[in-house]
Amino acid sequence: MPRFLTYSLTFVVLFTNVLIGYASNEIGLQAANPLNKFIKSLSVDSLGDQKVDVAVSMMNRNVAKVLIEITVTDTIQQDDWKVELTPSFTPTFHWAPHLTPTDDHIIAQHVFRAPALIMADKSRQVTIIPDLSLLNDHKGPDWYMDLNATENKLILGMSESAVKEHVLFVREEGAEYKSGTIKFGFYILLNDDKKALFNPWEQGLDFLWETWGQGAYDQTDKLNLDPYVDDTYNWAFNSWKESVWQEFTLNGKKVGAPTFIVNVTQSPNYEGLINEREFRSIWNQAWFNSLRSAQGVFRYARRTRNKELMDYAQLTKELALAFPQKNGFFYGLIATEMENVEIDGNHYNRSKGWDAFYWGNSNRNPLTRDARNAPFHILDMSYTAWLMLNWYDELEQDSRLLDYAIAYADALVGLQDSDGFFPAWLALEDLQPYSFLAQSPETSMSVTFLVKLYQISRDERYLDAAVGAMDAVVDNVVMDGRWEDFETYWSCSTYGQEHLVGKKVERNNMYKQNTLSMYWTAQALLNMYQVTGEKDYLRYGNRTLDELLMAQAVWQPPFIYVDAFGGFGVMNADAEWNDSRQSLFAELIIQYGLELGKRQYIQRGLAALRASFLMMYSPYNEKTKQQWEARWPFFGEEDYGFMMENYGHGGVTDDHGLGIGEFTIYDWGNGAAAEAYNRLVDHYGKDFMLNI
Structure with a gap:
């Protein structure tokens, strides 16, 4: 010693x-x-x-x-x-x-x-x-x-x-x-x-930003992000269309959306045979949501008067409306049956096609990894229904979207417990709540949905339920840092799922925590403040946002071999840089900046938006492009737009491609980033993003 x-x-x-x-x-x-x-x-x-x-x-x-x-x-x-x-x-x-x-x-x-x-x-x-x-x-x-x-x-x-x-x-x-x-x-x-x-966190955040973040922001090349969006849509609907775009008929109606995930074996430049990484599917859940990405396509198509892209957006909306409801509740994904195909002694994972489809839910849950048997997830439904309301409010007043959301809301408020929380998961058959995360910050997403529905319908029932739920999260989660949700324990980072749920790590006096929970809660608190005028909601929201911002990179480390300033991590037991969630977070950070008159937040939000494109294989990302080609030498121009959801996920990196992944999730990668940009263009204009 x-x-x-x-x-x-x-x-x-x-x-x-x-x-x-x-x-x-x-x-x-x-x-x-x-x-x-x-x-x-x-x-x-x-x-x-x-x-x-x-x-x-x-x-x-x-x-x-x-x-x-x-x-x-x-x-x-x-x-x-x-x-x-x-x-x-x-x-x-x-x-x-x-x-x-x-x-x-x-x-x-x-x-x-x-x-x-x-x-x-x-x-x-x-x-x-x-x-x-x-x-x-x-x-x-x-x-x-x-x-x-x-x-x-x-x-x-x-x-x-x-x-x-x-x-x-x-x-x-x-x-x-x-x-x-x-x-x-x-x-x-x-x-x-x-x-x-x-x-x-406020004192430390200000110090970090003033000491390193502001300088890094000032040196950031504040280019127009349109070229990244162009590459995204060219990749999804042109050069990789055969693998990405899925179009089929449900109940006599044509529907479509990009698939959940594709990998490097599906590149037009790959000389081997395709081996699909996971089951072919389209998700409408809190991570991967085709309806969210489709809103970006809609906005872009409307701005550029591109009828073909508008048709793609409309087909995805029709798919979301085709998801069957059971007493108001609805599934989170549609998938195809898969099969193992042997070719020349090698085995490949392949889809049986959309004629062999089934409805399911996210397999990131505490009960099963089988999406077909996975329970209904309140978080996923509230997020998708909120997206329906945003489409109705900002894009086109399709009454079917509002009716669908109301049917869900009426079922949702009936589940609220005496403390104000909404459960996390419901059994498929009898719709009874499970005990897992029965009182968690996932409730915050339902608050945001109910507030939005109240603003449209003026039905006080929805606001009353939102107030009770928000107060429950503030009283039981915010001040204790209990940021536990589905991703905290039932995704790739499974540490603690057997012994930590609801408990702190004694040596650190901290829960295992996930940034998504912080985001949903900061968003819900801002919405509650805006609809009620109660300043305590803004005060708690600012505190929650600052906790979230402690996961944002304020510098460019020499041991991270892609540009990383402005990007976000995931949780306090995982290792990602530049995670795709930053495209979700960007506008909320800006909204707080505008509400509080805090320029640092606006700049942080814009940095998060720009970071949302940093993992893209593109001539505009020189450092990232070099890492992609070091890992996958066959990549070429047809692959521009391919984008991994994060970097350094395994906790190690080097300058020869270690830390670079092998897949793109359109709805949690390039399509999500493009949606965030197109939404901010509509809300604030390009000059705002280039001149702050």
Whole structure:
């Protein structure tokens, strides 16, 4: 174990191999006093027998800067090196961007999008932020962070790391420090404004943006995004149309939509045989929603007077209306039967075609991975019905959309429990609620739907139900950070599904959390404020939005080999950069910026919108294009528009295509990004997006 040196912040001490001093203007003891109220001790590991210089300087009364310099004279092998800070109070609130459930786990630099550690009680808060400027030029073992709530420790350090669960990180042996000067640093943000402590992320967000985000935003090439949209629709409806566009007849009516997912074997440039990645299907759910993407096609077709694309949009609307309702509730997807085909001794997954279709629901649930037998999902239905109302309100007043949504709403309000929540899942046969996530922030999406229906119908029943549901989420979810939804446990990141649902990770004093829940809730709270005028809804909404924004990249790391500024992560137990959800988030962030008069939010929203296209294989994304071609050398012009939903999903990247995926989900990728852009063009105009 490396020995460590402890600096008591009530005085300045000169150790044999560590200098505790003040870097600027020889700030004396009195200037350092603000730290005494917040930090009890700061300990620094030694690195071999090398001299470690530690300088602590107060930038202002609320921000301290710590700079550690280590001069390495000969290569050192040391698996772990760290700095530990102990708050001088007993925190009741803890936050970190990633879970570290055991002492072996760390928050690897791979997930340093807006890195911070936070501890607070009712009167004091400490926020620790790594100095990203130093990390940007760092040569040596990776940086990491850790938060140990049980021992009241905030930790930063250097170590190699490995992925253990999907996706958590642990220390790995083998860290090596070569000769030269190593610089390591961080900022300590102090806050004792009791009113400001209501929102524990605001101070850190502002600091991150002012220190790194604003500069990155100003340097972003604010090009017109139309070329990306053109490539998207050319890809879906021309060069890849044979694989992407699905058109068939239901009950004598022609319908159509892009398929759920395609992979690289379906490229016109791939010389092998097609092997479909998953069952061929079209989804209308909270992730992948054909009706959402179709609204983007509608807006684009209307703006460009493109009749062919308008026909595609209308066929997708007809498909959504064809989904059968059962006592008001309805399915989330339509799929085809699949078969395994053997060709020359190899096996390929193939569809039997739309003559062999069935209705189903999302297989991301706690009951079954079989979409055919998956339960009805309230979240998916509320989201799709809300999209129907948006189509009716903004695109064309097709009364069938309103009637369909009302039938669902009348069934939905009958499910509301005595606390105000809506259940998550219903049994297919008797429509009885399951106990899984019976009281969760998924309820927030139903609030947004009911508010929209109230605004159209003026039926007070819907607003009353929305008020009860919103208050339930505020009282039971928001302040406790219980951001648990279907994706948190029943998608690719399954860590904790057997033992954590409804429980915190003790070592971190945090729930496993997902950003979608934060988004639905921030959106619902803004809608409630706008329809009721109650300022508390806006106050809680702003707090929730700021928690969400802690997942947005405020810089361009050297270890991420595609452009990533403005993009979002997924949850505190996964590793994605540039996830497609940012196209959902973009307008909401802008709306808060306009409502609160906060330019930073508007710029963050526009950065999220631009990031929505960064994973596209396109001549406009030079760095991303190089990574695609390193991974799939056969890609060419016909593939422009192909876009993976995120980057670095597995927690590792390199400059040879590692971190690049193999598929496109149109409704959670290029089609979703195009919809967000076309919606913002209609709502705000192109000049707004180019000149903020």
